[in-house]
Amino acid sequence: MDTDELIRRLAADLQPVRPLKPPWVRALLWLGIALPYVAAVVWGKLTMIDASQVAGDVRFLVEQAATLATALTAAIAAFCSVIPGFGRRVLFLPLAPLGVWLASVGQGCVQDWLRLGAEGLRIRPDWDCLPLATVIGIVPTIVLVIMLRKGAPLRPRVTLALAALAVASVANFGMQFAHVGDASIMVLAWHLGAVAVLSMLGGWLGELILGWGHALGVR
Amino acid sequence: MTRHRDNSNGPADSGAERWRLLMQAAQRGDKSAYSSLLREILPVLRAIVGRRWGSRQDVDDIVQDILLSLHAVRNSYDPARPFMPWLVTIARRRVADAARRSSSRSMTEALVGEVAETFFAEDTNVPSNGYGDAEALARAMSGLPQGQRQAIELMKLREMSLKEAAAATGTSVGALKVSAHRGMLALRKALAAKS
Incomplete structure (x- = not known):
């Protein structure tokens, strides 16, 4: 088709569109949906927690704050990645809170090792958590993918890896309330391990879920 | 948060500002503004694509691909931000996609010599000098x-x-x-x- 003819057709078919809200607003909107859902899923566990014990556990509070910040910044970065014109530096935004989260869990591992020796670093199977982790991630994943598909699939792999990091982080935030007092090595192996696996899986499926085929309506 | 600077200046500035306003109108459904915008950005797109691709046919195909892409994601343009970084990012990304497609095609295609015969009938097999x-x-x-x-x-x-x-x-x-x-x-x- 001639380019002039294409322009004529595109202009003739033009429909009004509403510009997407800024990435940080969209990230907060997503978190506004994801957090109440996560809270509802772990509600039974939340009611069993001793509030005074949790409030006094500084490491737990730091870890939870870092987890939530990782979820928020990963979501902001994911939403930025579907807006043409944003620089690449914003994609590294989640690294800072993720670093704090890792450092806090690492410190816990060291403390457990000093206190309990090799036993403090033993990784035990924890498959019981899998159903809860799966259920907790469903709604945040669906909502985030729907929201991301409204943007431009410029770097689908990076976008979906960031989205997976956001979902895994918000899911971990909820899961932690079900595992208050767990050994840090278990958190490192199962929770952060799941974050890494999900992020890699997201990156691998990026083109399929967020490619131009979807945006152009050919898939 | 990192934002692209609009590096244009002088007359280019007024052009970019005009395109920003035209895009804003296009998002509201103004067909004539959209048509003007697409026609005016064509030389920019051809220049971006032409830097990478020599053949005119390929350039036109990729330019059309870019036009379709920016049409599909026109909601991703924020009217408060400069227009050029938005446009150039989409164009470059689609050029890179085309390059990737082309290289993966060339990896799976095999060059074959001239096929000696096409059909059994004699008049379809007259030897010819290609030059x-x-x-x-x-x-x-x-x-x-x-x-x-x-x-x-x-x-x-x-x-x-x-x-x-x-x-x-x-x-x-x-x-x-x-x-x-x-x-x-x-x-x-x-x-x-x-x-």
Whole structure:
């Protein structure tokens, strides 16, 4: 088709569109949906927690704050990645809170090792958590993918890896309330391990879920 | 949060500002603004694509791909932000996608020699010389001015790149381009007159 003819057709078919809200607003909107859902899923566990014990556990509070910040910044970065014109530096935004989260869990591992020796670093199977982790991630994943598909699939792999990091982080935030007092090595192996696996899986499926085929309506 | 700076200035600034306003109107559904915008950005898109792709047909295909892409994601433009970084990012991304497609295609395609026979019928299998009348071509070549003949010999027959041919002849790339173009026109004219 001639380019002039294409322009004529595109202009003739033009429909009004509403510009997407800024990435940080969209990230907060997503978190506004994801957090109440996560809270509802772990509600039974939340009611069993001793509030005074949790409030006094500084490491737990730091870890939870870092987890939530990782979820928020990963979501902001994911939403930025579907807006043409944003620089690449914003994609590294989640690294800072993720670093704090890792450092806090690492410190816990060291403390457990000093206190309990090799036993403090033993990784035990924890498959019981899998159903809860799966259920907790469903709604945040669906909502985030729907929201991301409204943007431009410029770097689908990076976008979906960031989205997976956001979902895994918000899911971990909820899961932690079900595992208050767990050994840090278990958190490192199962929770952060799941974050890494999900992020890699997201990156691998990026083109399929967020490619131009979807945006152009050919898939 | 990182934001692209709009690097344009002076008259380019007013052009970018005009496109920003046209895009804003297009998002509201203004068809005439959208048509003007797409026509005005065509040279920019052709320049971006042309830097990477030589063939005009490929350039047009990729430019059309970019137009379709920006149409599909026009909601991703924030009217409060500069227009050019938005446009250039989409264009570059689609050019990179085209390059990836092209390289993966070339990896799976196999070059085959000329197939000797097409059908059993004799009249479909007349041997032909792919270059036409070689003698007529040689005569037409000898009638060309020295500069044009040299340009065609180096670039078309010895398949040198523009840069290589310019280095070999000691002329500029631009002058060589003009010589080759004029030489091809003269050759075409000479061969057409003979046939």
